[in-house]
Amino acid sequence: MRSAWQIWRDRRGRISPLRIGTLALLLLPVALAVYTFATDGFGARPLNDVIHRTGYWALIFVLVSLAVTPLRRVLRYGSMIDVRRMVGVGAFVYAFAHICLYVADQSYDFAKVVSEIVLRLYLTIGFIALLGLAVLAATSTDAMVKRLGALRWRRLHQAVYVIALLALIHYFQQTKADLSVPIFAAGVLLWLMLYRVIAARAERSELSTLALLGLSIVVALIIFAGEAFGIALYYRVSPMRILSTVFDFDVVRPGWLVLGAGLAVVIADLAASWWRGGGAQRGRAPAQA
Numbered sequence: 001m002r003s004a005w006q007i008w009r010d011r012r013g014r015i016s017p018l019r020i021g022t023l024a025l026l027l028l029p030v031a032l033a034v035y036t037f038a039t040d041g042f043g044a045r046p047l048n049d050v051i052h053r054t055g056y057w058a059l060i061f062v063l064v065s066l067a068v069t070p071l072r073r074v075l076r077y078g079s080m081i082d083v084r085r086m087v088g089v090g091a092f093v094y095a096f097a098h099i100c101l102y103v104a105d106q107s108y109d110f111a112k113v114v115s116e117i118v119l120r121l122y123l124t125i126g127f128i129a130l131l132g133l134a135v136l137a138a139t140s141t142d143a144m145v146k147r148l149g150a151l152r153w154r155r156l157h158q159a160v161y162v163i164a165l166l167a168l169i170h171y172f173q174q175t176k177a178d179l180s181v182p183i184f185a186a187g188v189l190l191w192l193m194l195y196r197v198i199a200a201r202a203e204r205s206e207l208s209t210l211a212l213l214g215l216s217i218v219v220a221l222i223i224f225a226g227e228a229f230g231i232a233l234y235y236r237v238s239p240m241r242i243l244s245t246v247f248d249f250d251v252v253r254p255g256w257l258v259l260g261a262g263l264a265v266v267i268a269d270l271a272a273s274w275w276r277g278g279g280a281q282r283g284r285a286p287a288q289a
């Protein structure tokens, strides 16, 4: 029997390279922050810098936790499901650090923190996302799955879709200048959600390579169009004028990044299929929401 704290061991108590790799991924933002601090420092407002870092990584890990299901199917690597919980709890830890740093930035004036959260919509939305993550982290243990029953537990944990959306809205609302990264994150979330919608209707909940390609192209087109209409509305110009600059590669548009990420998944699918001896069905992970 392994202790609950030995998160580098799998359920059978064996050392798990997958868990160790995931732990390293979860600690990567800390290593990056320490490196930046040691080399360049955190700039004029160090606390603000770390607030941004923790918020950014909390959102990234929420998206990574949502990516586990598609990736385990695409890579035919069923054991990946073992680390989804770890990534989700990691997202909560970063989000919790994010609010703690925010409280520190407000000089621990809790009355001000509460009034800011109530009065500023983007903070209210962030707070609801944080509460959601806290509930999911608190109910992530095996004991809670047993207590709630598998079906209720799964329904509760589907709240992660709404939490991801709220965290993304919070990200958009607080971004003042370049929206490329939030738009790219929106594309990733859209891809992950549409994947689930299509997989729910597909045979054995799996998408063919062609369907993955189609999904990636459609999501990239939606992102190109969404970005163009957003800019057009803001600057009161024609969206066609914005769309006509899509092939100007002096600035890489988020739509291209979304397409690139989607194509990487398609290539991974082809490679995994080839690796498994060409049998597209052989070795695929069983369906799971």
Ligand code: HEM
Pocket (backbone or CB within 6 Å): 048, 051, 052, 053, 054, 055, 056, 057, 058, 059, 062, 095, 098, 099, 102, 117, 123, 126, 127, 128, 129, 130, 133, 167, 170, 171, 174
């Ligand atoms: C009560 C809860 C929360 C509070 C008070 C809060 C507060 C903040 C503040 C003050 C900023 C910086 C805004 C600025 O400098 O103008 C920020 C940025 C951000 N927050 Fe939150 N936040 C909360 C919850 C969350 C959660 C739950 C997530 C994600 C799961 C999140 C993700 C982000 C992201 C992605 C950014 C932008 C980071 C960047 O610029 O790269 N926040 N938040």
